[in-house]
Amino acid sequence: MKRQVTIKDIAVKLGLSTSTISRALKDHPDISPKTRTAVKELAALLGYRPNRIALNLRNNSTRTIGLIIPEIEHYFFSAIINGMEEVAYKNDYSVMVFQSNESYKREVINTQAVLTNRVDGVLVSFSKETKDFSHFQKLIDNEIPVVFFDRVIDALQADQVVADDYHGAFMAVNHLVERGCKRIAHFAAPQHLAIGKGRLSGYHDALLKHNIHFDQSLVVLADTFESARKAAHEILRRPDYPTGFFAVNDMSAIAIVKEAKQLGLKVPDDIRVVGFENSKLAAISEPELSTVDQFGFELGREACLMLLKRLKSSEREDPFVPIKKVIKTRLIVRASS
Amino acid sequence: MKRQVTIKDIAVKLGLSTSTISRALKDHPDISPKTRTAVKELAALLGYRPNRIALNLRNNSTRTIGLIIPEIEHYFFSAIINGMEEVAYKNDYSVMVFQSNESYKREVINTQAVLTNRVDGVLVSFSKETKDFSHFQKLIDNEIPVVFFDRVIDALQADQVVADDYHGAFMAVNHLVERGCKRIAHFAAPQHLAIGKGRLSGYHDALLKHNIHFDQSLVVLADTFESARKAAHEILRRPDYPTGFFAVNDMSAIAIVKEAKQLGLKVPDDIRVVGFENSKLAAISEPELSTVDQFGFELGREACLMLLKRLKSSEREDPFVPIKKVIKTRLIVRASS
DNA sequence: ATTGTTTTCGCAATCGGTTGAAATTTATGC
DNA sequence: GCATAAATTTCAACCGATTGCGAAAACAAT
Structure with a gap:
């Protein structure tokens, strides 16, 4: 790579010291107007750009945020990244992306990677496999601010940003009941994930509200298209198949619709389906899918903003009080219900 | 943030110099086995991690790759990122993501950002708006290796990785003809993009092969769902509407299918549709969409591998000979055609 | 001309690690 | 026991920028 222009180059050419160049470039009052303009002009001419690495070393900060995420190839997560990158960009931060690919092992390595890369803070949504969280604890022990989003864990002393899973699920199921569904199935996410728990309990309580018996056999673990x-x-x-379906995500809901059609059932005449996410898929599928919008972009924004706030008030006060931010969800009623 | 353990800390505790610690940690032969193990043990005990920033400064390298991309929220691009991150990860590089959001202005800023972040190399797919490429030329002038993918430009002296647009389009249209379509429309991308041109000319030549008249009125610019x-x-x-449709991407194809259904047309009985991309959407839509797989993951992999190769043979030989790698495409026939 | 102020600028240390060369310690040979 | 070789370790410079403090230069006042 070509050697970049340094402050020294300018100093030599002008017969000045590097200190003077440095100060001139940042309008330090000690520098006379003449030399200041001279310096600035030459800097512009040479295309000088301060070496961020040197500044990083000196300031012990990289203005970089690490993002550990299961997989980008998922509409919800890419929407979140979008929101995060937006906030980071506006605040002159850069984002380093590390995918765990839903692998615990890879995730542990990712936490080491953010450490060696000396990011200023970390945004995390952990993998489905993750049951042990000591690798994140290590980040926290190193006093690197961590904000969890979507997939969160209360056991760690860290901020959280999540969608209002409970309320979203409640609205969805309530809506299905109002549309006449008496038996409603729930395609759930693993219960060790907060989203799995929250959505199930929203489902549960909505049934309760309408005095509908909670039937455990109508709750199945199925959060991917295939499953x-x-x-x-x-x-x-089943002869007594349910007429309402609340799925933990759109992919899952679309699989239900697809299978129903395959079996000759009409949506929404024979069964009604509501998803969760409001992905592009939902608007495009046939019939258009009712779903709960969980505002991925906003969630990403908020998570990043929260992290930046922690970075500003860098001194970790004791005791550290974690903040949990809940992003409102919204029911979107379309043709599938 | 808590002060990280440095080499100096170890040196002081062991009554040695920093040089010795440094050498001991990297198994330099000059260091005696005793001190080496002592150093390593203490380092492990203290949880020492080398400060990457310091190394970055010294080596003038960050082991970081900049990725400038229109938008993550697009299946194709997220698949590409996936492939890139995979390769980067395996080679101990990190990826910094910068979205242009299809904005030229933002893209220019992004090129400055990768410069100030001192990334070792850059992967670029430029925005639809971009007509002037001098900001990329600046990267090249700074001798930062740049590899363009998907959206490429021949005018710049830089490597390229693209899908075989021409052949994919040719196969798709050929297939439509073989299924009996006489009049085939093409929903195209802007012609200043290579993908737009390549796919159009594949379409054109496939018609030519079958002696079908090329009708300009059947080529429309429409590469988003709405358009x-x-x-x-x-x-x-139109009374003489075409019976075959070849769309430049899956989104566009799905819009066609959707609109056809709306108008009471059956797919594939009344019209046949083929997309381009092989996104998740394609497999899920009704009827399942025939499409051209452009192997985003592999494309991302190859682009990143190409960049890494340039980074290794860092000395930019003169004259620089750009490499253009074409990733094979494959026609996937499903129910929509 | 001398002293006192201001203005303007340079020295040198610092961030954390690396590395060529010099210095020190230890081992070897006679 | 001493010179020499070999094995270890330290010194010091360096990567690029920042900054407290001291110094030189310019100017004013006596």
């Missing part, structure tokens, strides 16, 4: 399709196939072939 | 839907609406209401 949901398989589960839908089974459940829809 | 495609609108265009489909108009074109399908």
Whole structure:
């Protein structure tokens, strides 16, 4: 790589010291107007750019945020990244992305990577596999601000940003009941994830409100297209199949719709389906999918803003009080229900 | 932030010099086995991690790759990022993501950002708005290796990785003809993009092969869901509407299908549609969409590998010979055609 | 001309690690 | 026991920028 222009180059050419150049460039009052303009002109001419690495070393800060995320190839997460990058950009931070690919092992390595890269703070949504959180604790022990989003854990002393899973689920199921569904299935996420728990309990309480018996056999673990399709196939072939379906995400909901059509069932005439996420898929599928919008972009924004706030008030006060921010969700009623 | 353990801390505790610590940690032969193990043990005990920033400064390298991309929230691009991150990860590089959001202005700022962040190399897919490429030329002038992917430009002396747009388009249109379509429309991307040109000319030549007249009125600019839907609406209401549609991407194809259904046309009975991308959407839509797989993951992999190769042979030989790698595409025939 | 102020600028240390060369310690040979 | 070689370790400069403090230069006042 070509050697970049340094402050020294300017200093030599002008017969000045590097200190003077440095101060001139940042309008230090000690520098006379003549030399200041001379310096600035030459700097511009040479295309000088301060070496961020040197500044990083001196300031012990990289203006970089580490992002550990299960997988980018998922509409919800890419929307979140979008929101984060937006906030980071506006605050002159850069974002380093590390995918865990839903692998615990990889995630542990990712936490080491953010450490060696000396990021100023970390945004995390952990993998489905993750049951042990000591690698994140290590970040916190190193006093690196960490904000968890979407997939969060209360056991760690860290900020959280989540969608209002409970209320979203409640609205969705309530809506299904109001549309006449008596038996409503829930395609759930793993219960060790907060989103899994929150959405299930929203589902549960909405049933309760309408005095509908909670039937454990109508709750199945199915948060991917394949697993949901398989589960839908089974459940829809029962003689007493449910007429309402609340899925933990859009992919899962679309699998239900697809399988129903396959089995000759009409949506929304025979069964009604509501998803969760409001991805592009939801608006495009046939029939258009009712869903709960969880505002990924806003969630990303908020998570990043929260992290930046922690970075500003860098001194970790004792005791550290974690903040939990809940992003409102909204029910979007479309043709599938 | 808590002060990290430095080499100096270890040196003081062991009554040695920093040089010795440094050498001991990297198994320099000059260091005696005793001190080496002592150093390593203490380092492990203290949880010492070398300060990457200091190394960055010394080596004038950050082991970081800048990625400038229109928008993450697009299946194709997220698949590409996935492939890139995979390769970067395996080679101990990190990826910094900068979105242009299809904005030229933002993109220019992004190129400055990768410069100030002193990334070792840059991967670029430019925005639709971009007509002037001098900001990329500046990167090249700074001798920062740049690899363009998907959206590429021949005018710059830089490597390129692209999908085989021409052949993919050719296969798609050829397939439509073989299924009996005589009149085939093309929903195209802007012609200043290589993908727009390549896919159009594949379309053109496939028609030519079958002696089908090229009708300019059947080529419309429509590479988003909305624009495609609108265009489909108009074109399908012509009395002599085409029976075959080749769309420049899946979104566009799905819009066509959707609009056709709306107008009471059956797919694939009345019209046949083929997209380009092979996104998740394609497999999920109704009917399942025939499409050209452009292997985003592999494309990302290859682009990153190419960049890493340039980083290794850092000395930019003169004359610099740009490499253009074409990733094979594959026609996937599903129900929509 | 001398002293006192101001203005303007340079020295040198610092951030954390690396590395060529010099210095010190230890081992070897006679 | 002493010279020499070999094995260890330290010194000091360096990467690029910042900054407290001291110094030189310019100017004013006596």
